[in-house]
Amino acid sequence: MSTLGDRVRQVLDEHVYKNVIWKSVFRHGFPDTDRNRTLVVLSNIFLHLHPAKLKGHAVRMRYTWCMGGLSFFMFLILTISGVFLMFYYRPTPEYAYNDIISLREDVPLGMFMRNVHRWGAHAMVLIVWLHMLRVFMTGSYKAPREFNWGVGVILLKLTLLLSFTGYLLPWDQLAIWAITVGTNMARATPGMGHEGPLTSMIGLDAGYDRFQVVHSKSDIRFLLLGGSIVGPPALLRFYVLHCVFLPLVAGFLMAVHFWRIRKDGFSAPL
Amino acid sequence: MPVFTLAAVPAPIQLFFDFINLLCEPWLFFTLSMVAFFGALYFRRILVKPAVALGILIASVVLILVSFLNPQFASEAGKPDNAPIFMLLYITGFCIWLAMWQAVKNDERIARGEGPEEAEVAKTRLHVWPYLIYIEGIVAAFVLAALFIWALSLEAPLEQAANPAKSPNPAKAPWYFLGLQEMLVYYDPWIAGVVLPGMILSGLIVIPYCDPNPKGVGYYTFNDRKLAVTMFLYGFLILWCVLIFVGTFMRGPNWNFFALYEQWDFHKLLSLNNVNLSDYFWQNFLGKATPASWWQREWPGFLVILVYFALVPGLIVKLFPKLYRDLGFIRYSVLIGHFLLMLSLPIKMYLRWAFNLKYIVSIPEYFFNI
Numbered sequence: 267m268s269t270l271g272d273r274v275r276q277v278l279d280e281h282v283y284k285n286v287i288w289k290s291v292f293r294h295g296f297p298d299t300d301r302n303r304t305l306v307v308l309s310n311i312f313l314h315l316h317p318a319k320l321k322g323h324a325v326r327m328r329y330t331w332c333m334g335g336l337s338f339f340m341f342l343i344l345t346i347s348g349v350f351l352m353f354y355y356r357p358t359p360e361y362a363y364n365d366i367i368s369l370r371e372d373v374p375l376g377m378f379m380r381n382v383h384r385w386g387a388h389a390m391v392l393i394v395w396l397h398m399l400r401v402f403m404t405g406s407y408k409a410p411r412e413f414n415w416g417v418g419v420i421l422l423k424l425t426l427l428l429s430f431t432g433y434l435l436p437w438d439q440l441a442i443w444a445i446t447v448g449t450n451m452a453r454a455t456p457g458m459g460h461e462g463p464l465t466s467m468i469g470l471d472a473g474y475d476r477f478q479v480v481h482s483k484s485d486i487r488f489l490l491l492g493g494s495i496v497g498p499p500a501l502l503r504f505y506v507l508h509c510v511f512l513p514l515v516a517g518f519l520m521a522v523h524f525w526r527i528r529k530d531g532f533s534a535p536l
Numbered sequence: 537m538p539v540f541t542l543a544a545v546p547a548p549i550q551l552f553f554d555f556i557n558l559l560c561e562p563w564l565f566f567t568l569s570m571v572a573f574f575g576a577l578y579f580r581r582i583l584v585k586p587a588v589a590l591g592i593l594i595a596s597v598v599l600i601l602v603s604f605l606n607p608q609f610a611s612e613a614g615k616p617d618n619a620p621i622f623m624l625l626y627i628t629g630f631c632i633w634l635a636m637w638q639a640v641k642n643d644e645r646i647a648r649g650e651g652p653e654e655a656e657v658a659k660t661r662l663h664v665w666p667y668l669i670y671i672e673g674i675v676a677a678f679v680l681a682a683l684f685i686w687a688l689s690l691e692a693p694l695e696q697a698a699n700p701a702k703s704p705n706p707a708k709a710p711w712y713f714l715g716l717q718e719m720l721v722y723y724d725p726w727i728a729g730v731v732l733p734g735m736i737l738s739g740l741i742v743i744p745y746c747d748p749n750p751k752g753v754g755y756y757t758f759n760d761r762k763l764a765v766t767m768f769l770y771g772f773l774i775l776w777c778v779l780i781f782v783g784t785f786m787r788g789p790n791w792n793f794f795a796l797y798e799q800w801d802f803h804k805l806l807s808l809n810n811v812n813l814s815d816y817f818w819q820n821f822l823g824k825a826t827p828a829s830w831w832q833r834e835w836p837g838f839l840v841i842l843v844y845f846a847l848v849p850g851l852i853v854k855l856f857p858k859l860y861r862d863l864g865f866i867r868y869s870v871l872i873g874h875f876l877l878m879l880s881l882p883i884k885m886y887l888r889w890a891f892n893l894k895y896i897v898s899i900p901e902y903f904f905n906i
């Protein structure tokens with residue numbers, strides 16, 4: 267007596283797994299033997315982020331909470347929805363706000379994509395944070411994983427910066443004032459902000475006049491905003507940081523992070 | 537916009553709101569949070585029991601639903617950008633429970649000499665396909681579905697077009713930075729916005745190098761890592777999550793403090809009579825005029841800071857000589873330096889609440905205020 271499953275299997279075996287095209291793409295048959303299950307993982311560049319086998323505890327959700335994987339998944343969703351938004355958005359004050367409006371009013375799926383992008387960004391902050399919590403609570407940062415923990419901390423920082431730079435782009439009241447509050451703190455950077463401690467000491471007295479090296483038009487906040495208020499240059503800068511620079515750096519560090527998880531070995535009880 | 541409003545809130549519920557409002561003095565609220573935190577750690581064995589945890593969950597859901605009867609709370613909580621705060625509360629709460637529940641179970645097993653559960657499960661080795669890949673796929677599908685439902689049901693906010701001339705009141709940073717904005721109440725921007733955030737980053741990075749305890753890798757535990765877990769959770773929950781909560785729900789116009797269920801009053805005036813340490817020292821203590829030159833005026837403040845960062849570490853060495861022996865001078869200094877900086881935040885908060893203390897050292901000439 268053969269069940270439906272057996273018959274499907276038989277068809278697959280005869281017509282799919284021996285097919286030239288299948289064999290050119292996948293180098294293995296149905297993954298129900300140890301050999302094929304190993305090959306699925308080893309011969310696929312994406313799955314090969316994993317080892318072929320893991321200790322039992324590492325597979326259980328109650329150990330990892332899946333939070334690291336979900337951090338990466340959120341990053342991918344944000345990349346895809348972000349590319350979609352980039353088709354319709356121009357980072358200058360004349361257009362930015364209206365582009366968001368037309369995204370809502372005119373573009374098919376525009377509002378949905380914007381919502382996915384915004385809520386996904388909030389969710390990613392939360393997820394990365396909880397991933398850090400689980401890594402801490404399982405003591406997984408201890409030797410030999412000290413360095414990868416550090417890479418993770420930078421990734422957390424990048425996640426926050428990505429979210430923060432994106433916050434400005436709709437160019438509405440919420441955006442510019444949140445960014446104004448946030449970047450005002452940079453004024454006070456010691457030695458580098460024009461209202462920071464020690465900054466006023468950096469300068470030259472020329473008797474009747476004083477040459478001030480760091481002032482409101484040369485300090486670190488000016489560098490960040492390309493001006494002394496959150497204006498058009500700031501919008502462009504945040505756009506470039508948000509869409510190009512920060513994702514590249516984050517992607518690069520994720521590659522390092524994943525590589526090191528494999529090289530350092532996944533945390534396990536002795 | 538309030539989600540819904542009743543003509544009048546039922547009397548017992550109003551009584552409850554008034555009672556909670558009484559507890560919402562900054563010092564009392566913060567102190568109660570800390571009592572709850574340390575209490576929860578102490579009574580963890582009881583609290584992690586699934587029935588108890590479920591009870592707390594249900595109670596908190598009821599509490600929040602009831603809170604929506606309050607127009608002020610409803611209007612803040614109804615802002616779409618604040619939705620993540622509730623996710624933060626519940627998902628973080630769930631994750632903390634999940635970690636501590638396993639930690640308590642493991643600690644009991646270890647006490648019986650059985651070793652952690654993870655060690656037992658780790659004896660079998662599983663193929664990643666299908667055992668892990670399937671889990672990942674299913675979890676990803678669920679999360680994607682949840683995100684889509686969220687995106688379909690809640691519209692991302694879009695306010696009036698940017699207007700540099702019209703600042704909203706209060707102007708708030710995104711929720712995940714509200715902890716920093718809250719610190720601005722107690723510290724000048726150079727500390728709250730630059731030094732402390734930098735310290736959070738460097739502090740996190742040095743954790744692995746400053747934790748000499750080899751135990752507790754690869755399993756959840758509390759007893760094997762009491763100090764480390766307590767310190768981390770204190771920073772995570774009290775100095776980050778609680779401050780975000782305060783910043784979201786209790787900071788209104790002009791960044792004034794409002795009780796949870798208090799109507800925001802744009803004309804609320806608080807007398808700002810904060811006093812510098814130097815004035816306390818010269819005027820109240822010595823009965824003299826405060827000297828004008830900063831180095832004469834501020835030496836008591838510098839002394840306090842020196843004592844804090846030099847003597848306290850020495851004292852801790854005396855109290856816990858093993859910690860110092862395990863770490864050596866450099867790593868011990870790095871650890872204690874970060875620890876004292878972190879602790880300086882609650883200390884400064886309490887000094888403000890108790891003595892209206894403004895600055896410990898204040899040199900406005902150089903924008904140098906601590």
Ligand code: HEM
Pocket residue numbers: 330332333334335336337338341394395397398401404406407411414415416417418419421422425520523527531532533740
């Ligand atoms: C964008 C951010 C991040 C991504 C995409 C990411 C991704 C991952 C993934 C997929 C894993 C595999 C195990 C798991 O799912 O738990 C992992 C492990 C790890 N992550 Fe992350 N991570 C991120 C941020 C962080 C942060 C913020 C930290 C710590 C501060 C961190 C520290 C670690 C460490 C130490 C491990 C090894 C865990 C072990 O061996 O048990 N990561 N990460």
